[in-house]
Amino acid sequence: MEPAEIKPEVYWVGAIDWNLREFHGYRTPRGTTYNAYLIMDRDITLVDAVKQPFYPDLVDRISKITDPQNIKYIVSNHVEMDHTGALPQLLSLIPNATVVTSTKGQPGLQKHFKANWLMKVVKTGETLSIGKRTLHFHHIPMVHWPDSMVTYSPHDSLLLPNDAFGQHIASAYRFDDEIGWDILREEAAKYYANIVLPYSDQVAAALTALSPLKFDMIAPSHGAIWRRFIPQILQQYQQWATYQTIPQAAIVYDTMWGSTDRMAGALRDGLEAAGIPVTMHNLKTSHISDAMTTVLDSRLICIGSPTLNGGVLPSIGAFLTYLKGLRPKQRIGLAFGSYGWGGQSIPDIEAVMNALAWEMPEHSLKTQYLPDENDLKTVYATAQRLGNYIKDQKRVHATGAENRQEAQHS
Ligand code: FEO
DSSP, rough: OOOOOOOTTEEEEEEEEOOOOOEEEEEOTTOOOOOOOOSSSSSSEEEEEEEEEEEHHHHHHHTTTTTTHHHHEEEEEEOOOOTTTTTHHHHHTTOOEEEOOOOTHHHHHHHHHHOOOOOOOOOTEEEESSSSEEEEEEOOTEEEESEEEEEEEGGGEEEEETTOOOOOOOOOBBBHHOOOOHHHHHHHHHHHIIIGGGHHHHHHHHHHHHTTTTOOOEEESSSSSSSSHHHHHHHHHHHHTOOEEEEEEEEEESSSHHHHHHHHHHHHHHHHHOOOOOOEEETTTTHHHHHHHHHHHEEEEEOOOOOOOOBBOOHHHHHHHHHHHOOOOOOOEEEEEEEESSOHHHHHHHHHHHTTOOOOOOOOOOSSSSHHHHHHHHHHHHHHHHHHHHTTTOOOOOOOHHHHHTSOOO
């Protein structure tokens, strides 16, 4: 594929990874891209690189525009290997290029690569003149690593935020309007839920810090470049960063002999009778990263497991570990499950909900052996009460959300 000119003299020179299906625990059925951008100014500047196996793609695309030897600066917005893996080979080819990185980026790169590259450290708010352009650098620590940085080119009205606003999707198309909002919203949500969510407070701070900047294009390091749906993706990030949810439910469960599955079905029926949309994730067939995407937008999270070996089923154990690390706040929780004699699955699930400070207005539901008609009626009635409890809540805000919304990009 040819390089793509996304703005006059600014080119996408990244790589498309059609085969990626897993990204540190996150299922990526659509693959991904590693976006790198070449700015053709007096001092030719490459912003970010690609994963190591895609070094030939990067150099090939750059070479269609200029001799790589002409590159003066390589901006490294983020140390993670999907954006830096190709740097050792690239800097062997062009050893006189200077790597521009954040305060935390420099030690990160040095520790990763044990290399003695020319480096220029930029603090937040610093600028670099590369000709008719002056690049601005804004640190966005913990979105999602300590070193994370945004590069901004006022000349191009272009924001280069690396992972922020990314989506894992491989495509022949580079721009959001060529792919469509529905697919990109789904992939951006999955990306946020599985990578960015634990750092939502830092995302909210970053959105506020970036809100004075004027731009008409956001070119992240994964997936489509935003030019048409910028207000939509900014609004979504504002909502996710402030833990806003909508009155819908996620039921995440696994079952041993079908009893917990029957309880999940009664929960779904009761919630739907109360007018609450429900998404079911039986972890025998759903992946935990898909379940997390549903959790991102859902106000009510029901988690069910039978008791096995004095605890939860392994699939639910994995989900609870993942959930606890991703730290969604401001949720209503319900634990449920069947048991034979111990019933320890319920307190194990409740412990994670308590650790996340979720509200649990109803008692957990557990049934011994097979749920009978009365048990299922109890589950159904509990679900109806929970449904009625949340259905009039349009959106639930974390403290201070309204203030941060006012600072949103306009
Ligand atoms: Fe796309 Fe944090 O790397």
